[in-house]
Amino acid sequence: MKVSNSYVGRPMERVEDLRMVRGRGTYVADVNRPDQLYAVILRSSVAHGTIRSIDFTRALELPGVRHVLTAGGLGDFVPRIPVRLQSLPELEPFHQPVLADRKVRYVGEPVAVVIADTAAIAEDALEHIVLDIETLPAVAGREQAETEPSLLFEGHGSNTAITWRACLGDADAAFKSADYVRRERFKVQRHTAMFMEPRGFVAEWNAVAGEMTVWGTAKTAFYNRRVLAAALGLDEHAVKLVEVDVGGGFGSRGEFYPEDYLIPAAAMIARRPVKWTEDRREHMMSANHSRDIECDVEIAVSRDGRFLGLRGQIWADIGAYLRTNGSVGPRNVAQCMSGPYCFESVDLRSSMLVTNKTPTGSYRGPGRFEADFARERLIDIVARDLEMDRLELRRRNLVADSQMPYPLPTVTPFESTNELDSGDYHAVFDRCLAEFKWEDRSKLRGRLIDGYYHGLGIGSFIEGGAAGPKEDARLVLETDGSLSVYLGSSAIGQGLETIMSQIAADAMEVPFERITINHGSTDHVKDGYGSYHSRSTVMGGSSILLAAEKLKELIRETAAKRFNCSPADVSIDGEKVSHAGNHLTFSNLSDIPLEVEASFFNSKHTWAYGTQAAYVAVDPGTGHVKVIDYLSVEDVGRMINPLTLHGQAIGSIVQGLGGTFLEHLVYDSEGQLLTGSFADYLLPTASDFPNIRSITLELKRCPNNPLGAKGAGEGGIIPVAGVIGNAVADALFHLNVQPNELPLSPPRLWQLIEEARQ
Amino acid sequence: MQVAFELNGDPVNADVEPRTTLADCIRDRLGRTGTHVGCEHGVCGACTVLVNGEAVRSCLMLAVQAQDEKVVTIEGLSGDQLSPLQAAFRKHHALQCGFCTPGFITTAHALLTNEPDADQERIREVLSGNLCRCTGYIPIVEAILDARSHYARDGEK
Structure with a gap:
């Protein structure tokens, strides 16, 4: 059967769902090994202090307790977790030890691991460990980090780890000559991915073979394998990381955490399999936090509304250590603050400050959510000051199709340049306005109807994707004619098996059902990079296309030997191979599987882009905001599966609304986390945001990969806070309320309204 | 202690501690892992099962409370x-x-x-x-x- 390009672009129901809706998925907590023990982690309850002693003798006396592991038991050197992205030698002092090493620096930092016959016994044993910590003054936020004498890393002499700088053109000159400048401060609160499946691992050490197997990897298995092997003193190929079903990623899951080392190390020490599953409270104090950025930015604008310059200072509170991807948000916020607009100059500094809080890392749209809040709010403030139409101000400054590719500011000291690849930003902007019925609804702006002030907000955004350097795919034509695909990409809940089946089925012109996708685990391909930065579809998908070409070549060669002809004279028609009236099918072509491997290399990011609009109603008596309508229009170049893409866009927007209105990881002045449960940390629920719409376009294919696709799935979240902030300001235009700090919780907004009225 | 109840139409029994939750009993003792544990404090609802037809958070119910009850999990639907x-x-x-x-x-x-x-x-x-x-x-x-x-x-x- 021949299938010609009929799956890509179709809203295919997902293959994953067949097991997941019936409770037949296998998540890491569902993995069990014979004779396994259980690990539980003792975490610091003190934000900042020096460890005087850890006495676990009584814990070891408890029946069923096998081992207690502390930093002292790890030998002379406690392994530090290296940084995966933007790694610089000067940042090494900030790398996290796998167990607290002489000092504790945040509430939740692992101090000891208890290994016992059951998880309950291990938890009981925690009560019997006497941890003596001499407390030090906690650095609980930006101001203390900059002014308090207390240092997290005494040897460094400052709580500022590094300052990134993003530059384009000559900002000083632009500001000197500008007709108008405006300076504002913005703040985005600490919140994070909060995926639903707690993290966990099952590790098994085969002492005879010298092999370590770990179930529960996600996102970046191959990088994590290198780190783990080095830390355990093993050869990389003696370590196997297995990916099972993964209950959500959003940037946070799958990075190398202390537990990624501790559980395998525990299995080595115990010489039995060891299982660990975190609970939710533990998750909230141990998995990466995110956002937590303040900025003081200034915009320069010409009399006719052209953006001349953007400059200022950003502070990122990165918590106690620099995690594997901890620099991504702080650097992105500087590089992406100009977004989809032509700024003639940019000069932004972004300082990463260490504080006694849980370390931070990427969360969907890292740095861009924060940058877009500042930028889109600023543009509306400029429009108000200059009495210009805010739509017209945006149109005047959006990057034009004719200017592509368009450079983004260059970031130093880990130097990186980047450019917007393609797009018709104006067309998408106007499409959003039309679909939203902006003009009709403008009549409602600022009006008080049934006790609510009504307002509209808008914002445009760019979404980076497809980070390099490469991705690997291995294709195997099995002897029964079915096709097995092995991928370096990782499935984190995004429907990878379905998407890749569509791409592979079209590339090989075979039915969808003939494809099996194997992903994530380290023994599938020689090397892999995984799923982050909206990269799996573009990178993994493109590697499948390259591998499919190689496989067809191998099929021709194999058939040529059977037909006794030249490979060039063999034709492939679906699952049938022919030469001069003779035919073979894929299922009787070869006695052994035919196998090829290919890598897709890419040094250029894809840039999906779009515009979002919101219609809100604000209750001035309570500060509550109703989202009456929310629309996102995004161009992703090429859609593989409209059903899953649409789902991700909607889900991403709702996450953005959570970050805008609800979600907040709150600390007190002692560095204690006050939000350790779902009763305190509020996620959006089914009754909060029922009116969300998303339209995805295929206007401009990406010129830099054979699929023509742009990474998607993060886009939805990026401009949400800016769009909502603008809509709320619009509703309260008569009061000149400017919501420049998140979350826009009812008490905060109510206070802003009251202050404006006085 | 022993607890016996009906799970997805079949009689089952398990040896549990008094503190064992129904979720842990179903998952760890009885091997039905379709019921997921997301927060263990009754907010996320991932562990919801049916007890005599009512939706119940199995992380907030003790296994011993299920004695003689009819429990249905996702696998039983x-x-x-x-x-x-x-x-x-x-x-x-x-x-x-x-x-x-x-x-x-x-x-x-x-x-x-x-x-x-x-x-x-x-x-x-x-x-x-x-x-x-x-x-x-x-x-x-x-x-x-x-x-x-x-x-x-x-x-x-």
Whole structure:
């Protein structure tokens, strides 16, 4: 059967769902090994202090307790977790030890691991460990980090780890000559991915073979394998990381955490399999936090509304250590603050400050959510000051199709340049306005109807994707004619098996059902990079296309030997191979599987882009905001599966609304986390945001990969806070309320309204 | 201590500690891992099972409290074919990572069994006790609305 390009672009129901809706998925907590023990982690309850002693003798006396592991038991050197992205030698002092090493620096930092016959016994044993910590003054936020004498890393002499700088053109000159400048401060609160499946691992050490197997990897298995092997003193190929079903990623899951080392190390020490599953409270104090950025930015604008310059200072509170991807948000916020607009100059500094809080890392749209809040709010403030139409101000400054590719500011000291690849930003902007019925609804702006002030907000955004350097795919034509695909990409809940089946089925012109996708685990391909930065579809998908070409070549060669002809004279028609009236099918072509491997290399990011609009109603008596309508229009170049893409866009927007209105990881002045449960940390629920719409376009294919696709799935979240902030300001235009700090919780907004009225 | 109850139509018994939750009993002692544990404090709803037809958070119920009761988990809602709710979840792309899904389906099954005419507002109200981080809930609500006709017609099983 021949299938010609009929799956890509179709809203295919997902293959994953067949097991997941019936409770037949296998998540890491569902993995069990014979004779396994259980690990539980003792975490610091003190934000900042020096460890005087850890006495676990009584814990070891408890029946069923096998081992207690502390930093002292790890030998002379406690392994530090290296940084995966933007790694610089000067940042090494900030790398996290796998167990607290002489000092504790945040509430939740692992101090000891208890290994016992059951998880309950291990938890009981925690009560019997006497941890003596001499407390030090906690650095609980930006101001203390900059002014308090207390240092997290005494040897460094400052709580500022590094300052990134993003530059384009000559900002000083632009500001000197500008007709108008405006300076504002913005703040985005600490919140994070909060995926639903707690993290966990099952590790098994085969002492005879010298092999370590770990179930529960996600996102970046191959990088994590290198780190783990080095830390355990093993050869990389003696370590196997297995990916099972993964209950959500959003940037946070799958990075190398202390537990990624501790559980395998525990299995080595115990010489039995060891299982660990975190609970939710533990998750909230141990998995990466995110956002937590303040900025003081200034915009320069010409009399006719052209953006001349953007400059200022950003502070990122990165918590106690620099995690594997901890620099991504702080650097992105500087590089992406100009977004989809032509700024003639940019000069932004972004300082990463260490504080006694849980370390931070990427969360969907890292740095861009924060940058877009500042930028889109600023543009509306400029429009108000200059009495210009805010739509017209945006149109005047959006990057034009004719200017592509368009450079983004260059970031130093880990130097990186980047450019917007393609797009018709104006067309998408106007499409959003039309679909939203902006003009009709403008009549409602600022009006008080049934006790609510009504307002509209808008914002445009760019979404980076497809980070390099490469991705690997291995294709195997099995002897029964079915096709097995092995991928370096990782499935984190995004429907990878379905998407890749569509791409592979079209590339090989075979039915969808003939494809099996194997992903994530380290023994599938020689090397892999995984799923982050909206990269799996573009990178993994493109590697499948390259591998499919190689496989067809191998099929021709194999058939040529059977037909006794030249490979060039063999034709492939679906699952049938022919030469001069003779035919073979894929299922009787070869006695052994035919196998090829290919890598897709890419040094250029894809840039999906779009515009979002919101219609809100604000209750001035309570500060509550109703989202009456929310629309996102995004161009992703090429859609593989409209059903899953649409789902991700909607889900991403709702996450953005959570970050805008609800979600907040709150600390007190002692560095204690006050939000350790779902009763305190509020996620959006089914009754909060029922009116969300998303339209995805295929206007401009990406010129830099054979699929023509742009990474998607993060886009939805990026401009949400800016769009909502603008809509709320619009509703309260008569009061000149400017919501420049998140979350826009009812008490905060109510206070802003009251202050404006006085 | 011993506890005996009916699980997905079959009699089962397990040796549990008094403090063992029903969720841990079902998952660890009885090996039915479709019931997921997401928060262990009764907010996320991923562990929702049916006890005598009522949607119950199995992380907030002790295993010993299930003595002689009828417990149904996600595995008990269908055989080889997808149930109408399960098929509707797939059709409407009402799941991404799938971790919260068993809790949503059991919750919706209990709702539609008792109130086959539940409207969108009622569905959202009931679902507001379950957390999903991937979908934004819209396709879940659509899936449940779509599956209603099967409950109205034959009450499903």
